[in-house]
Amino acid sequence: MxxxxxxxxxxxxxxxxxxxxxxxxxxxxxxxxxxxxxxxxxxxxxxxxxxxxxxxxxxxxxxxxxxxxxxxxxxxxxxxxxxxxxxxxxxxxxxxxxxxxxxxxxxxxxxxxxxxxxxxxxxxxxxxxxxxxxxxxxxxxxxxxxxxxxxxxxxxxxxxxxxxxxxxxxxxxxxxxxxxxxxxxxxxxxxxxxxxxxxxxxxxxxxxxxxxxxxxxxxxxxxxxxxxxxxxxxxxxxxxxxxxxxxxxxxxxxxxxxxxxxxxxxxxxxxxxxxxxxxxxxxxxxxCLRRPNDAQKPKEAVLETADTELFESSEETVSAEPLAPAKKKFSLVDLFRRPERPVLINRQEExxxxxxxxxxxxxxxxxxxxxxxxxxxxxxxxxxxxxxxxxxxxxxxxxxxxxxxxxxxxxxxxxxxxxTPADIAEPIVQVQNSEDLVVMMAEMDAADKIAIASDQAWPYSWYYRGDAWNNISYYGKKISEDSILSGNFDIVMMHDGDSYESLPGYEKKTIRLSYWLDGGATGTNPGWLTYYLTRQGKIGSINTDVFTKISS
Structure with missing residues (x-):
């Protein structure tokens, strides 16, 4: 040996x-x-x-x-x-x-x-x-x-x-x-x-x-x-x-x-x-459906009769050899039939x-x-x-x-x-906040006065909870350009669909606020197979126009 x-x-x-x-x-x-x-x-x-x-x-x-x-x-x-x-x-x-x-x-x-x-x-x-x-x-x-x-x-x-x-x-x-x-x-x-x-x-x-x-x-x-x-x-x-x-x-x-x-x-x-x-x-x-009931019992299965306490502790269980397969055609009803008399119960099968x-x-x-x-x-x-x-x-x-x-x-x-520390074209994300906000919030942390002139409060309500919200003026909607300029804000954020073309003295950029997998997920790809293998899908998003005050 x-x-x-x-x-x-x-x-x-x-x-x-x-x-x-x-x-x-x-x-x-x-x-x-x-x-x-x-x-x-x-x-x-x-x-x-x-x-x-x-x-x-x-x-x-x-x-x-x-x-x-x-x-x-x-x-x-x-x-x-x-x-x-x-x-x-x-x-x-x-x-x-x-x-x-x-x-x-x-x-x-x-x-x-x-x-x-x-x-x-x-x-x-x-x-x-x-x-x-x-x-x-x-x-x-x-x-x-x-x-x-x-x-x-x-x-x-x-x-x-x-x-x-x-x-x-x-x-x-x-x-x-x-x-x-x-x-x-x-x-x-x-x-x-x-x-x-x-x-x-x-x-x-x-x-x-x-x-x-x-x-x-x-x-x-x-x-x-x-x-x-x-x-x-x-x-x-x-x-x-x-x-x-x-x-x-x-x-x-x-x-x-x-x-x-x-x-x-x-x-x-x-x-x-x-x-x-x-x-x-x-x-x-x-x-499970095709194997006859009495052939479904793995070698490790524990079988018991219904007139004993089903599922007793392991030291009290009784082992049994699998029965010979029944010589009849498969019937879905038989899987869930009511037994006439106490039957063999297999815990693992059940x-x-x-x-x-x-x-x-x-x-x-x-x-x-x-x-x-x-x-x-x-x-x-x-x-x-x-x-x-x-x-x-x-x-x-x-x-x-x-x-x-x-x-x-x-x-x-x-x-x-x-x-993956980036925006991914996957349906699992549903509506995920974009990683663009990491850089955005770093800029907000360095600013003294911030205006949010849209209804896009999330996720800022969480990330600027407590005293941190004191630096933010939340308007909930677009306000006049004169009101924004008179506020002398360091950063102004607006929904890109309801924004200004420009603001005097400010630099404009557009970022994603949140994103999702768009439509059929294939974008310009030839089909699902390409998407499945490459995950290069089309991303839809809610965008924010960010106006940053130009240093004098």
Whole structure:
């Protein structure tokens, strides 16, 4: 027998926990590195400014236009601890993005994912471009996807262990998701329907003290929601109006399609940024549908009968050999049929079925919703990653090379969208503040008197908060040339569409205020393929005319 090589000795000592730890380090680096490299997005500036107002003035009342209160309270808390800055505002989104990795590990430990599937899923979570981009972004969606996955993990832990505090965690997670953004009810309805399926199909057994546990979780759920939406008691009336105002506002936005797009909008984003995950997810759905139920059980699967406590702790589980494939044609109905008698339950198979269901429902839901914005892709991407990992686990000897190719693609896109310190022609930016403002604000910092004679207050309201705003005269619209000249301003800024041809004694230049990918994204290019390979697209922008006083 040949002596083991040095590499094989190392491999024999590597445990799955070591791999998860390495993935976690990668996730931390990609989310926290150069965290303030880019200026705030338009929405980030608004969210940070409201958080700053909450901290300095103690004022906050729920407005569905700006989503739930959770983001504002936790961001204000971070400002209180570490000071108000772009970097500090982005720390918590980064932490929540990184925290998805431990949740995947929990699913592995509870045997809902095999080791291979868990590692692949964790790796994709760590480097997926959209997950990284919006983990470095002061918006609510990374909180919602974290709380969504935490609900799943905590609920499964409650079923497995029967401890009341796991369902309490699920209830609080659901409440914090509700306090984060108005799309959380869609997630809860999605989960609730699958739960009803499990009960109906007798694949679910309640723990002994289930009624007590549910009462505790519901009380906690209601309490958290009341605390946040009442602004911790400052506005108790909002508790009774928040739901109606949120539904009215977002139904109106859906009807208006203020930021519209085709039903396949998010598929285009996945093609641009998550192509390997999308392809593998499609393969995963096909594999799950085409493989007979009794042939879907991987070697690491745990099977149990429905008359035992489903999902007991691992030391009490019973292993079973896979049954022979049934000699009949595939039937979609059979995948979700009601069993006549207690049936063999495979945790990993059932979880993947849930992930496929979650992915399909999320994709259909957001395809239908009229408002199309890139951060909503996260709610489809997270379950999709589990399906993609499931598919790749069947690749056999091709698993490693396919994983390398997939990770290389994802990392290239990640570095492009998250670490390019320039204006990029990408739909993921939505309406991003231009890097032109870095030079502009350096000039403003050196000026004594500044006039903004337009309605373009953002992101200056954030970057010149507090006493820094004292040097700025904000008019909100174009004013007469005589009024501007009498003000003796060092810098005058105006919307380029409602500006002066020139100002005596001033030098004029035009810069981008904010920008986006324009139209079909191809500009003068021959088509989508050229754009896809070169990313040389046409950029649309809101521009500012800047008049700088000429030194005498």
């Amino acid at each position: 040949p002596a083991p090589t040095f590499l094989s000795q190392i491999q024999s000592r590597v445990r799955i926990e070591h791999v998860f730890f390495a993935i976690l380090i990668v996730a931390i680096i990609l989310r926290f590195a150069f965290l303030d490299l880019k200026l705030f997005h338009h929405d980030e500036a608004i969210h940070a400014w409201f958080s700053y107002k909450l901290l300095t003035e103690g004022t906050y009342i729920y407005d569905p236009v700006y989503h739930g209160p959770f983001l504002y309270y936790v961001t204000a808390g971070m400002f209180a601890l570490f000071g108000d800055s772009d970097l500090v505002a982005r720390i918590l989104p980064c932490i929540f993005g990184v925290a998805l990795i431990p949740l995947v590990y929990c699913l592995y430990r509870m045997e809902y994912l095999s080791g291979k599937v868990a590692i692949i899923a964790a790796a994709f979570m760590a480097i997926a471009p959209e997950l990284i981009y919006f983990s470095r972004f002061v918006r609510n969606d990374i909180f919602v996807v974290f709380f969504s996955l935490l609900i799943v993990v905590a609920f499964l832990a409650w079923i497995q262990k029967g401890k009341w505090y796991y369902l309490l965690i699920a209830g609080v997670s659901a409440a914090l998701g509700m306090c984060s953004k108005e799309n959380m009810p869609l997630v809860l309805v999605t989960f609730g329907l699958f739960f009803l399926y499990l009960v109906w199909s007798r694949k679910f057994v309640f723990p002994k003290m289930w009624l007590r546990d549910i009462v505790i979780a519901v009380i906690a759920f209601a309490g958290v929601i009341c605390l946040f939406y009442s602004s911790f008691g400052a506005h108790p009336e909002v508790i009774f109006t928040a739901g109606q105002s949120a539904i009215s506002h977002w139904l109106d936005m859906h009807g208006q399609q203020r930021i519209g797009g085709p039903p396949y909008y998010y598929m285009l984003l996945f093609v641009l940024y998550e192509l390997p995950i999308l392809i593998l997810a499609v393969v995963g759905v096909i594999l 979880f993947i079925r849930f992930a496929i269901y979650w992915t399909i429902i999320a994709c259909l839901t957001y395809a239908y919703i009229g408002e199309k914005v890139p951060w909503l892709s996260l709610h489809q991407l997270v379950p999709m990653i589990f399906v993609a990992a499931y598919a790749l686990s069947f690749a056999g000897k091709y698993t490693k090379p396919l994983m390398i190719i997939a990770c290389a693609f994802l990392l290239v896109m990640t570095f492009h969208v998250a670490f």
